[in-house]
Amino acid sequence: MAVKKYALVGTGGRASFFYTAIVQDFKETAQLVGFCDTNQTRMNYANSKLQELGHPALPTYLAADFDKMIHETNPDEIIVTTMDRTHHRYIIRAMELGCNVVTEKPMTIDAVRCRQIIDAVERTGRQTRVTFNYRYAPHNTKVHEIIRSGAIGKVNAVHFEWVLNTSHGADYFRRWHRDKANSGGLLVHKSTHHFDLVNFWLQSQPETVVAMGDLKFYGRENAEERGETKFYSRAHGSENAKDDPFALHLEQHKQLKAMYLDAEKEDEYYRDQSVFGDGISIEDTIGVMVRYRSGTVLTYSLTAYAPWEGFRVNFTGSKGRLEVEVVENSYVNSGGEQALEGSLERRSIILRPLFSKPEEIEIANSVGGHGGGDPQLLNDIFGTPAEDPYRRAASHIDGALSILTGIAANRSMRTGQVVRVDDVLKI
Numbered sequence: 001m002a003v004k005k006y007a008l009v010g011t012g013g014r015a016s017f018f019y020t021a022i023v024q025d026f027k028e029t030a031q032l033v034g035f036c037d038t039n040q041t042r043m044n045y046a047n048s049k050l051q052e053l054g055h056p057a058l059p060t061y062l063a064a065d066f067d068k069m070i071h072e073t074n075p076d077e078i079i080v081t082t083m084d085r086t087h088h089r090y091i092i093r094a095m096e097l098g099c100n101v102v103t104e105k106p107m108t109i110d111a112v113r114c115r116q117i118i119d120a121v122e123r124t125g126r127q128t129r130v131t132f133n134y135r136y137a138p139h140n141t142k143v144h145e146i147i148r149s150g151a152i153g154k155v156n157a158v159h160f161e162w163v164l165n166t167s168h169g170a171d172y173f174r175r176w177h178r179d180k181a182n183s184g185g186l187l188v189h190k191s192t193h194h195f196d197l198v199n200f201w202l203q204s205q206p207e208t209v210v211a212m213g214d215l216k217f218y219g220r221e222n223a224e225e226r227g228e229t230k231f232y233s234r235a236h237g238s239e240n241a242k243d244d245p246f247a248l249h250l251e252q253h254k255q256l257k258a259m260y261l262d263a264e265k266e267d268e269y270y271r272d273q274s275v276f277g278d279g280i281s282i283e284d285t286i287g288v289m290v291r292y293r294s295g296t297v298l299t300y301s302l303t304a305y306a307p308w309e310g311f312r313v314n315f316t317g318s319k320g321r322l323e324v325e326v327v328e329n330s331y332v333n334s335g336g337e338q339a340l341e342g343s344l345e346r347r348s349i350i351l352r353p354l355f356s357k358p359e360e361i362e363i364a365n366s367v368g369g370h371g372g373g374d375p376q377l378l379n380d381i382f383g384t385p386a387e388d389p390y391r392r393a394a395s396h397i398d399g400a401l402s403i404l405t406g407i408a409a410n411r412s413m414r415t416g417q418v419v420r421v422d423d424v425l426k427i
Contacts, residue, residue, distance in 0.1 A: 003028070003029060003030065003031050004029065004030055004031070004076045004077060004382075005030075005031050005032075005033045005073070005074065005075045005076050005077075006018075006022060006030055006031065006032055006033065006075055006076070006077050006078070006079055006102075006382075007032070007033050007034040007035070007036065007069055007070065007073050007075040007077075007078055007079070008032070008034070008035055008036070008078070008079040008081065009035075009036040009037065009063075009066060009069075009078060009079070009080055009081070009082055009090050010036075010037060010080060010081040010082030010083070010086075010090075010104075011035055011036075011037045011039075011042045011043050011045070011046040011081075012037075012042060012081065012082075012083075012259065013259070013333045014081045014104050014333075015046060015079075015081045016046070016049060017369075017374070018079050018081065018102075018378075019032055019046060019049075019050065019079075020049065020053065021378045021382065022382055023050060023053050023054075023055040024053060025378065025382075025383075026378070026379075026382040026383055029382060029383055029384060030382040030383075032050070032055070032058055033058065033059075033073040033074070033075050034058050034059050034060070034061060034069045034072075034073040034075065035047070035058050035059075035060045035061070036060070036061045036062070036063060036065070036066050036069050037060075037062070037063065037082075038062065038063045038266075038267060039263050039266045039267050039269075040060065040062065040266060041262055041263035041265070041266055042259055042263050043060040044060070045258045045259055045262075045263075046058075047060070048258075059072070059073065066090065066093060067093070067097065070094065070097045070098075070099060071097075075099055076099065076100065077099055077100045077101060077102055078090065078091075078094035078099045078100075078101050078102070079101075079102045079103075080094075080101060080102070080103040080104060081103075081104045083176055083182055083183075084106055084108070084109050084177075084182060084183045084184060084188070084189055085108075085109050085113075085181065085182050085183070085184075087103055087104075087106075087107060087108045087109075087113075088107075088108045088113040088114075088116055088117050091103055091107070091108075091117055091120070091128055092116060092117060092120040094126075095120050095121065095124040095126035095128065096120065096124055098124075098126070099126065100126050100127045100128070100129070101126070101127070101128040101129065102129050102131060102381055103128060103129070103130055103131070103399070104130075104131055105130055105131060105132060105192050105193060105196075105399070105402070106130075106184065106188050106189055106192040106399070106402070106403045106406075107128070107130050107192075107396060107399030107400065107402075107403060108403065109182075109183060109184030109188050109189075109403070109407075110184065110407060111404070111407055111424050111425040114400050114403065114404070114407075114425055115425055117396060117400075118396060118397075118400060118427075121396050127395070127396075128395070128396040128399070129381070129393065129394060129395060129396070130394045130395070130396065130398060130399035130402075131377060131381070131394075132193065132196050132200075132377075132392075132394045132398070132402070133369075133373040133374050133376075133377040134193050134196070134197055134371070134373055135196070135197065135200055135373065135377075135390075135392040135394065136372070136373035136374075136376035136377045136380070136392055137366065137371030137372050137373035138363055138364040138365075138366045138371070138372050138373075139324065139326060139347050139349060139363050139366075139371060140197060140200075140201075140371070140373070141390055141392070142349060142361060142363055142364075143201055143313075143315075143322065143324055143349065144200060144201050144390055145390070146322055146349070146351065146361065147201055147202070147315065147317075147322070148203075150319070151319065151320065151322070151351060151353065152315060152316075152317030152318075152319050152320040152321060152322050152351070152353070153317040153318030153319030153320065154317055154318045155202060155294070155296050155315050155316070155317045156295070156296060156297070156316055156317060156318065157296065157297050157298075157299075157315070157316040158198060158201075158202075158296060158297070158298045158299070158313065158314070158315050158316075159298075159299050159312075159313065159314045159316075160194060160198065160298060160299070160300045160301070160311065160312075160313045160314075161300075161301045161311060161312045161313070162190075162191070162194050162300075162301070162302050162303075162310075162311040163302075163303050163306035163308060163309060163310065163311070164190070164302070164303065164304040164305070164306060164309055165305075165306050165307060165308055165309040165330055166245075166246065166305055166306070166307070167309075167330040167332060168309055168330055168332065168333075169284075169303075169304035169305055169306065169309070170218070170246050170275050170304070170305065171248070171332050171333055172186060172189070172190070172282070172304065173218045173219075173273075173275040173280055173282075173284070173304070174248055174271065174272060174273050174274075174275055175271055175273065176269070177189055177282065178273070178279065178280045178281070178282055179279070179280075179281055179282070180281045180282050180410075181281070183282065184403070184406060184407065184410065185281075185282040185283060185406070185410060186282055186283065186284070186286065186302060186304060187211070187213070187283070187286060187288070187302070187405075187406035187407075187409045187410055188403050188406040188407060188410070190302070191286075191288075191300075191302055191405070191406050191409075192399075192402045192403050192406060193402075194300065194302075194311070195290075195300075195401075195402045195403075195405040195406060196394065196398060196401075196402035198290075198292075198298055198300075199398070199401050199402060200392070200398075201315075202292055202294055202296055203294075204292040204293050204294035204296065205292065205293050205401055205421070205427070206290050206291075206292055206293075206401065206404060206405045206408070206421045207290075207291050207292055207293050207420070207421060207422075208290070208291045208418055208419065208420050208421065209288065209289070209290050209405055209408035209409050209412055209418070209419050209421060210288070210289050210409075210412050210417075210418045210419070211286065211287065211288040211289070211408075211409035211410075211412040211413050212286070212287050212412075212413060213283035213285060213286035213287065213409075213413050214283055214284075214285055215280060215282070215283055215284055215285075216284055216285040217284050217285065217304070217305040218275045218276060218280055218284050218304070218305065219275075219276065219277075219278075219280045220276055220277055220278050222276070223276035228276060230244070231274065231276065231277070232244075232247075232274050232277075233273065233274060233277055234270045234272050234273050234274060235247040235248055235249055235250070235272040235274070236249070236250055236251065236261065236270075236272055241274070244274075246274075246275045246276070247272070247274070248271070248272045248332065249272070250271060250272050253332075256271060259271075260272075283413070284303070284304040284305055285302075285303055285304070286301070286302045286303075286409075287299075287300070287301050288300040288301075288302075288405070288409045290405055308327060309327070309328045309329075309330055310325070310326045310327040310328045310345075311324075311325075311326055312324065312325045312326075319353060319354055320351065320352050320353035320354045320356075321351075321352040322349065322350070322351055322352070323348075323349070323350045323352065324347075324348070324349050324350075325346075325347065325348050326344060326346075326347045326371065327344065327345040327346045327347070328343065328344055328345065328371075329343045329344065329345055343369060343371075344366070344371050347363060347371070348360065349361040349363060376392075380392070380393055397427060400425070400427055401427060404421050404424055404425055404427070405421070407424055407425075408420075408421050408424050411424065
């Protein structure tokens with residue numbers, strides 16, 4: 001098998017997931033050839049991580065030299081792990097220059113950018129793949145298998161509750177994600193995973209969406225109403241932040257300090273903003289209803305300040321019910337806790353057929369992040385994957401369908417109306 005060459009754009013927190021895997025586990029099938037970013041300090045840090053792993057430093061290119069990187073390093077594929085609102089820029093240009101693309105979720109943040117990516121795929125004949133690692137987690141694959149088997153008959157209703165805790169959930173309110181213009185809000189940035197799982201499980205597409213959501217916990221106004229008086233803009237250098245359990249102290253985390261605190265001199269990006277500061281434009285408490293083309297109705301809830309992290313999803317069908325609970329361990333993105341990222345505290349799947357006793361379903365053991373999904377995803381991208389009967393590899397169309405639910409939900413929250421997905425973007 002020929003070795004594929006990869007260049008990576010966006011060397012922030014998510015990038016190391018990809019570049020360390022390539023140099024550690026996929027030397028026979030994948031090769032890194034270049035880094036691109038808006039910040040030279042972060043690229044230097046990425047190179048230092050490679051050198052710690054015994055890999056030579058890569059050539060680095062600032063964002064304005066993205067085309068130059070492709071011309072000089074001649075990659076087969078580009079890995080995109082930049083800020084969400086810029087994904088489309090690099091995806092489209094990479095395909096125009098003859099490369100396929102592997103992009104972190106969400107593929108992009110709104111319908112206009114999504115249409116531009118779809119048009120570019122059709123125009124260039126290149127491919128864009130979205131890294132939905134949750135599809136590969138054994139418990140999520142097992143749910144797909146059970147539903148496909150017909151064990152609960154036709155799925156009529158899905159109730160899906162996802163909770164983010166005061167460590168991981170709060171982290172979205174410290175960094176660039178807190179501005180909806182950057183991330184599309186949690187309904188796009190985070191829920192894209194969840195809506196993709198429902199699409200994958202049901203093998204259907206969203207048809208109509210209605211949503212309500214607010215900033216109920218984070219943000220200065222909410223803290224003031226609870227009687228808080230000690231405010232600060234960022235944790236670093238703040239006396240008020242010292243005793244705040246929500247504060248992130250970059251200097252206490254080697255990786256965060258190197259990637260962000262030491263890099264501030266270049267771009268003034270502050271990774272440790274107060275979750276109770278001004279300027280937060282995303283919601284932390286959200287409810288969504290979706291009707292799918294299959295006729296199934298989804299009720300979905302997302303909370304970003306819970307005392308635990310994970311999800312419960314229940315499927316009600318014509319022949320019974322399937323109940324799933326997954327509790328994940330807590331972590332902070334790039335805080336030196338990568339081993340915990342999406343790792344599991346416990347999980348269960350219970351099948352309750354009509355007129356029969358319930359059955360607890362055995363789930364294959366899993367090793368690795370995101371419930372065991374990460375290693376399988378990485379092998380599927382960079383290794384030599386076997387044929388997958390579940391067809392878990394996600395295309396740009398899967399990426400589009402996953403974000404369209406969130407984009408439609410954002411429109412519904414703005415207008416108070418039910419939104420037809422085809423009126424947002426017809427796939």
